Amino acid sequence: MIEIDIEKCKGCKLCIENCPKDCIDLSSQVNKKGYFYAVSKHGCINCRFCAMMCPDACIEVLRE
């Protein structure tokens, strides 16, 4: 499972594009800075690709 710090997210989609399980989406709401932010869905396999790619260090991969 992952935890996304939505106030730091800029909605760049790098995590979404690189998730092999297609389990991150962009929200329909905006954060305080005005960005549509990333939200996690079910199906995460803790591969860390998303956390590796996030240029703003806002994803943490939680152990099961």
Place this chain on the structure above:
Amino acid sequence: MQGYLSLLKIKRLPTTWCPGCGNGLVIKALIQVMESNNLNKKNTVIVSGIGCVGRTTGYLKLDSIHTLHGRAIPVAEGIKTANPKLNVFVVSGDGDLLAIGGNHLLHASRRKTNIKVICVNNRIYGMTGGQASPATPKKTVTTTTPKGNEFEEINTQAIVTSNKNFFARSTVFHLDHLKKMIKKSLENKDFSFIEVISNCYPGYGKKLGFTSNYEMLMDFKKKFENQKNKSILKKNELGFLK
């Protein structure tokens, strides 16, 4: 959060950079190498020049100097000369290091000063609105070259290797490779130059038909290939020369 990024000033995030800008990926790769090599504020200093990527120094828990435009290399050389025990890094842009700072690159290279220069090459002056830099490829349309750039890009590889220094090329997509190149640069005592191909959608990619920073980044995956044991790197090749 992000325990493996202990040298990052998490409280200063989000960075000022655009969504998906490669600068954030360079910081993360650099910090991870520093952590694994025991580089910290007791033994490491970082210097940057002016430009978007120049802001890097302000996000790290290290003694750092954000210098004048083009002057990162001489400041870093001064620090290294005064205290040779320090590990001295420069992180700056193609405009800063190759245009206004180009003369310093020539002479640091000639002097073989043991500093590690990470040049984040987005092929453009990102901060000031997309003017052509010495690293802008021929024919590219930019703010200052509306009919296409008429000049060949600078051959940094030739400058650095003519004095038998360390030269490497990677991209902000090839993160493991980038980390390896930074690590590799620490193994030698010569001047080291790591060119990191990066993305700048607003300043560069937009005019080329891209629609976002992430599209540009994914394009690096297609365009570049990793090469081993080469004596010269072609434009689309990643690797290191020593």
